Amino acid sequence: MVDNNQNESIDRLAGYAALIERYDLDVFPHWHRSRVTTSGVHRIDSSGGVVKEVYPPKYWPGDTLGDHLEFALKYDGTNLAILACLFQEVAEEDILDYIRSKPTGKYARRLWFLYEFLTGKTLPIHDLKRGNYIDLLEMNKYYTVTPIRRVQRQRINNNLLGDQRFCPTIRRTDILRKFETDDLPNRCRQVVSAYSPELLKRALSYLYTKETKSSFEIENIKPSSTRTERFVALLQMAEREDFCEKKRLIELQNRIVDPRFRDSDYRFNQNYVGETIALQKEKIHLACPKPEDLADLMEGLIAAHKRMDASDVSAVIHATAISYGFVFLHPFEDGNGRIHRFLIHNIFSRRGFTPKDVMFPISASMLKNSIDYDDSLEAFSRRLMPLVEYSLDEEGRMTVHNDTAKWYQYIDMTPQAEALFGFIVHTIDTELSSELAFLANYNETKKAIQEIADIPDRKIDLFIRFCLQNNGRLSIRKRNSHFDFLSDEEISRMEQVVSSAYIEKP
Numbered sequence: 001m002v003d004n005n006q007n008e009s010i011d012r013l014a015g016y017a018a019l020i021e022r023y024d025l026d027v028f029p030h031w032h033r034s035r036v037t038t039s040g041v042h043r044i045d046s047s048g049g050v051v052k053e054v055y056p057p058k059y060w061p062g063d064t065l066g067d068h069l070e071f072a073l074k075y076d077g078t079n080l081a082i083l084a085c086l087f088q089e090v091a092e093e094d095i096l097d098y099i100r101s102k103p104t105g106k107y108a109r110r111l112w113f114l115y116e117f118l119t120g121k122t123l124p125i126h127d128l129k130r131g132n133y134i135d136l137l138e139m140n141k142y143y144t145v146t147p148i149r150r151v152q153r154q155r156i157n158n159n160l161l162g163d164q165r166f167c168p169t170i171r172r173t174d175i176l177r178k179f180e181t182d183d184l185p186n187r188c189r190q191v192v193s194a195y196s197p198e199l200l201k202r203a204l205s206y207l208y209t210k211e212t213k214s215s216f217e218i219e220n221i222k223p224s225s226t227r228t229e230r231f232v233a234l235l236q237m238a239e240r241e242d243f244c245e246k247k248r249l250i251e252l253q254n255r256i257v258d259p260r261f262r263d264s265d266y267r268f269n270q271n272y273v274g275e276t277i278a279l280q281k282e283k284i285h286l287a288c289p290k291p292e293d294l295a296d297l298m299e300g301l302i303a304a305h306k307r308m309d310a311s312d313v314s315a316v317i318h319a320t321a322i323s324y325g326f327v328f329l330h331p332f333e334d335g336n337g338r339i340h341r342f343l344i345h346n347i348f349s350r351r352g353f354t355p356k357d358v359m360f361p362i363s364a365s366m367l368k369n370s371i372d373y374d375d376s377l378e379a380f381s382r383r384l385m386p387l388v389e390y391s392l393d394e395e396g397r398m399t400v401h402n403d404t405a406k407w408y409q410y411i412d413m414t415p416q417a418e419a420l421f422g423f424i425v426h427t428i429d430t431e432l433s434s435e436l437a438f439l440a441n442y443n444e445t446k447k448a449i450q451e452i453a454d455i456p457d458r459k460i461d462l463f464i465r466f467c468l469q470n471n472g473r474l475s476i477r478k479r480n481s482h483f484d485f486l487s488d489e490e491i492s493r494m495e496q497v498v499s500s501a502y503i504e505k506p
Contacts, residue, residue, distance in 0.1 A: 011035040011054055014061060015072035016082050022068075023089045025082065028383045031171075031412065032076045036060045049415070065090055066098025070107045078110075078137055080167060080410035084118045096123060106134050113154040117164060127153045135159055143170045143417075145311035161308060161321055164409075165300025168321045171414045179421040180314070185353050188428045192355050195436050200358065203439050207359035208232045210435070214363035215341045218373070230255050234342065235359065239349035243342070244305040244322060246298065252342065253335045261334040266294050270398045271330055272390075273381075282396060286381040287388045288330035293405040300409070301325050315351035316424065319344045320417040328380055328408060341366070344420070361435070365426040376419035380411060445501045452497070453490045459483070464498055472499035 013021055015034040020027060029050065036055045045052045053075070061071035072079075087095070095115055102108040109128070113136060116122055135157045137144050144159035151158050160167050170176075192200065212231040216223045223231070234255060243252055246266075254262040273286040289297055301322065308318040327340035341363050347353075354360040366373040389402040446460050459482075466478045473495055474483065483491065 009040045010038045012038070012060070014055070014059070015068055015076040016079060017076075018068045019065070019072065019086055020082065023086060025085045025089065026387050027082045027085050028387070028407070028412075030076060030079055030082060031414070034071070034075055064098070065094045066101065066108075066111075069098065069111055073107050073110060077141065077171065078114075078169065079412070080114070080118065080169060081406060081412075083114055084406045084410060087115055087119050092121070092123070096125070099123070099125060104128065104131055109134065109154045109156060110136060113151060113156045113158070116153075120164070128155045131155050133157050137169070141172055143172060143313055143317045145307055145313050147311070161313070161317075162304030163300055163307075165296045166298075166304050166325065166409055167300070168304070168325060168411045168413045170317055170320065170417045171412070173414060173418065175418050176414070176421065179316075179418075179425075182425075184316075184421075184424055184428060188358075188360070188432070189355050191428060191433050191436065192358055195440060199436070199440055199443065202443075203436055204357065204359055206439070207361055207432075207435060208235050211235060211345075211359055211361045211363050214361065214367045215338050218341075218363060218367050218370070219337050227256065227258075231338070231342075235345060238342065238346040239356070241346075242309070242350060243346050244309075245302055249331070249339065252339055253332045256338050256342075257332075257335040263332050263334075266298060266331040267291055267333055269333075270400055271333065272398050273330070282392060284385065284390075284398075285378070286328070286330070287385065287390055287398065287400060287404070288328075289405060289408050290400050293408070294329065294331055297329050297405065297408055298331055301329065309347075309350075315348055315353035316421055317417060318351065319347040319353075320413050320420050322347060324376070324380075324413055324416040324420075325411065327377070328411065358432075360427060361431045362423055362427045364431045365423045368431070369423065369426060372419060372422065376416050379415035379419075380413075441501050445497055448497045448501075449494050452493045453486060455486075463494060467495060467498040468502060472503035 012018070012035060014036045015032075016030045017033050017035070019025070020030075031049065032051045032053065034053055034055065036057065036059050038057055040054065040056065042056055043054045055075075059071075059075075061067040095111070099108045099112045103125075112123065112125065133150060133155045135144070135148070137159055139159070143161070145161060146159065148157040148159045150156075161170070162168060195203075209228065209232060212223070212228050212235065215231070216227075234252065241248070243249065250263060250265070268291050270291060271288050272284055273288070274282045274284040304325070305318075305322045308321065323340045323343040326343055327336055330336045332339070344362060345354075345360065348360060384407055387402075387407060388400060388404055390398050390400045392398055442464070445464060446457070449455075449460050449463065462482060463474065466474055466482070470478075474491060479486075479491065486494075
């Protein structure tokens with residue numbers, strides 16, 4: 001008899017997937033899940049943001065901790081959060097056995113550095129005395145900073161975006177590579193260069209106001225004229241000053257929130273983002289870091305900002321890591337979302353990504369593409385919430401019962417970077433282009449109307465607005481209440497000007 005089971009292929013977990021199962025780790029799902037088949041061919045399936053890859057038998061790494069760690073770095077990539085969780089669970093001796101077996105190997109050296117970096121412990125191993133320096137993260141796979149920091153102990157080039165307190169990673173996906181080659185700063189400059197300095201100057205005030213209102217509207221807030229003016233003033237300062245330091249962030253928060261909710265420091269209580277769905281029942285979207293973890297996390301975020309600010313890393317990668325990192329840490333009681341979007345402007349302006357003296361209305365794009373914007377936030381929160389153990393008291397106060405800091409320290413922000421690039425493209429090609437074209441057209445329309453009837457600018461603006469609200473025609477009621485001094489012929493000719501400019505275009 002033939003045992004048919006002998007020919008059946010068995011897929012065994014390898015790399016991070018094997019280690020997560022072996023040590024029962026509570027971690028975010030990794031973007032790449034590896035298996036090795038006992039018989040079969042290499043195959044890949046990508047769905048739901050996860051790449052499932054099955055390797056032929058020759059790829060089986062072995063059964064030890066070191067075997068799967070090396071496989072993980074080689075094929076699954078560098079996941080700091082998983083490694084941080086894993087290193088808390090494994091015996092130090094098992095790590096030492098692997099490193100000592102390949103003391104000069106590139107994967108052993110990387111894991112040696114990462115173990116000490118993530119745990120704060122120093123392994124009982126002598127510093128390497130010779131050998132080439134190797135990059136910690138492979139530059140063709142990850143966004144990294146230069147100049148790097150040389151670590152003599154393992155002869156490693158530390159090119160991480162941050163330090164132990166806050167260190168996001170962003171992978172060079174095909175989507176992000178495509179955005180890089182599109183040269184978006186140049187595309188933006190080309191759009192702007194089509195218009196005169198006079199028109200751009202006139203447009204600037206409008207774009208500042210539009211960006212302010214859009215940022216507030218994302219949070220369903222209708223700001224008073226005073227708060228609007230304060231936010232506009234801050235946006236005007238974004239090009240000149242660095243706001244990503246503690247004192248400036250607190251000043252920023254104080255200027256954009258209701259005076260009753262101004263903070264003098266980072267929050268000291270546990271906060272969360274949620275919504276009431278029934279009496280005494282909250283739907284929690286994001287549990288923020290514990291207040292006792294916040295100071296270190298924010299110091300780490302600011303240090304990461306300074307590190308990227310002094311490097312040649314893409315301004316979009318820089319803005320992603322800091323702005324999204326800020327909103328996930330949620331350091332204040334109020335204003336976190338508006339500051340998150342403000343930081344994008346602050347980094348873009350100071351890094352020269354956007355043209356000088358041009359307001360870049362990215363919040364308008366986020367508002368227009370609200371589902372995509374929500375998805376960019378939920379790409380983190382929906383993976384986080386199953387790991388957070390919390391309770392709410394009868395007054396809605398949250399208590400977090402488990403250690404959560406590591407999930408905010410080492411975020412893979414690749415989804416957020418892809419989303420931010422998408423918002424930039426929409427801003428350049430739609431929001432900025434259409435607003436400048438509208439204003440240019442508006443100028444020509446006003447000139448044509450002035451040639452028909454010499455009336456004040458304010459009256460012309462009102463006439464155009466009323467016509468646009470009524471399919472190119474001025475209603476009898478609006479005519480009688482605002483334009484009874486004009487003749488029928490003047491009204492007809494002025495309506496034709498507006499229709500030709502805005503209504504009759506295909």
